[in-house]
Amino acid sequence: MSGKVVLHYFNGRGRMESIRWLLAAAGVQFEEVFLTEKEQFDKLLSDGVLTFQQVPLVEIDGMKLVQSKAILNYIAGKYNLYGKDLKERAMIDIYSEGLIDLMGMIIMAPFTPAENKEETFRNIEEKAKVRFLPVFEKALANSSFLVGKQLSRADVHLLEATLMLQELFPSILATFPKIQAFQDQMKALPAISKFLQPGSARKPPPDEEYVRIVKAVLPYRFK
Amino acid sequence: MSGKVVLHYFNGRGKMESIRWLLAAAGVQFEEVFLTEKEQFDKLLSDGALTFQQVPLVEIDGMKLVQSKAILNYIAGKYNLYGKDLKERAMIDIYSEGLIDLMEMIMVSPFTPAENKEKVFSNIEEKAKVRFLPVFEKALANSSFLVGKQLSRADVHLLEATLMLQELFPSILATFPKIQAFQEQMKALPAISKFLQPGSARKPPPDEEYARTVKAVLSHLFK
Numbered sequence: 001m002s003g004k005v006v007l008h009y010f011n012g013r014g015r016m017e018s019i020r021w022l023l024a025a026a027g028v029q030f031e032e033v034f035l036t037e038k039e040q041f042d043k044l045l046s047d048g049v050l051t052f053q054q055v056p057l058v059e060i061d062g063m064k065l066v067q068s069k070a071i072l073n074y075i076a077g078k079y080n081l082y083g084k085d086l087k088e089r090a091m092i093d094i095y096s097e098g099l100i101d102l103m104g105m106i107i108m109a110p111f112t113p114a115e116n117k118e119e120t121f122r123n124i125e126e127k128a129k130v131r132f133l134p135v136f137e138k139a140l141a142n143s144s145f146l147v148g149k150q151l152s153r154a155d156v157h158l159l160e161a162t163l164m165l166q167e168l169f170p171s172i173l174a175t176f177p178k179i180q181a182f183q184d185q186m187k188a189l190p191a192i193s194k195f196l197q198p199g200s201a202r203k204p205p206p207d208e209e210y211v212r213i214v215k216a217v218l219p220y221r222f223k
Numbered sequence: 224m225s226g227k228v229v230l231h232y233f234n235g236r237g238k239m240e241s242i243r244w245l246l247a248a249a250g251v252q253f254e255e256v257f258l259t260e261k262e263q264f265d266k267l268l269s270d271g272a273l274t275f276q277q278v279p280l281v282e283i284d285g286m287k288l289v290q291s292k293a294i295l296n297y298i299a300g301k302y303n304l305y306g307k308d309l310k311e312r313a314m315i316d317i318y319s320e321g322l323i324d325l326m327e328m329i330m331v332s333p334f335t336p337a338e339n340k341e342k343v344f345s346n347i348e349e350k351a352k353v354r355f356l357p358v359f360e361k362a363l364a365n366s367s368f369l370v371g372k373q374l375s376r377a378d379v380h381l382l383e384a385t386l387m388l389q390e391l392f393p394s395i396l397a398t399f400p401k402i403q404a405f406q407e408q409m410k411a412l413p414a415i416s417k418f419l420q421p422g423s424a425r426k427p428p429p430d431e432e433y434a435r436t437v438k439a440v441l442s443h444l445f446k
Binding site (some may be wrong): 069 | 286290297310313320
């Protein structure tokens, strides 16, 4: 079965953005159903398609997948972005988990109370510089890819994460020349280059409207 | 290479417990190095063994693996606890992610300020009853295993999670007969039965001493 791929989420980044990136990198076309009203989410719930009552939801290959990591794992496995053996896969998972943690902090930042925002962003910047980026600078010291000799999901996640960081802290990669070179190499890949063009399915940074819609559609999560 | 497996963590459950369960279910012997002093953690940091400055750390097959999900994925893949194809793997990941989320709520509850504890526990109980357990009761309606026709990591995680829930809420499975039957079936498996015996590597619920040790060794995280 190779029907269409349909993504159900808000019209914004959140937990679906890494899935959009990975599908794009794999050259896979997809459609999107945007959640704008609480009734849409309630219908998904009552239809029983949300296993744990949460989005993202991705319809692919006859399945309705939930849990962003399960979705990413499936796409990476299907489109050969998960290394050549179990050991490469383990390294890809380590790097990917770290990047997903980092992006998770950025994803949640807009929902932080105003009085905590400055501290939150300072914490993200410090962690990125001290804990995360040095790991990848080192991993790229002698290789074009993070793991093995081919593109993996870890590379796609690293490009996504570093672009997100640069939106918040424009000069953050100044002391990481290998990551900068990596970014340029990745941006030159046709599928990635296309995704970075205006008009693609890539979503902009979250704004107040996005935050408002998420809170309206998922009110129980913000009580 | 099939040298020994060494786990580096506190002498308690935390993020390593699911790894202990999975290794035990796979019949894999392992050794443990318990972190009791900050200096031990600092040495792991300075040795560069912790990719993202966090434990768990597992030495296995010549690798030093970090990130609990990367470790679990590797063990499940190596010991045939990850389904027979990509689709089964996706379902296993969905269930596993949900269970890991649930267990994580329980895991962090001992570090909650005393005044919030009651609310935290009632939230865990409600989520378990309303969101999580019904999913597994349904999945087990017509099968002995959660996914496919053989044991997978999802089954091991479900047993672990339900036993954890029963420690906090003894009668919580009263309305979930299929999960109760599943527990009995799982407990009868030789490797699991052995792990549930006194003297095994299974760790007790967290107490104040455990919380104190974690806060002392990872003092930088609790400022």
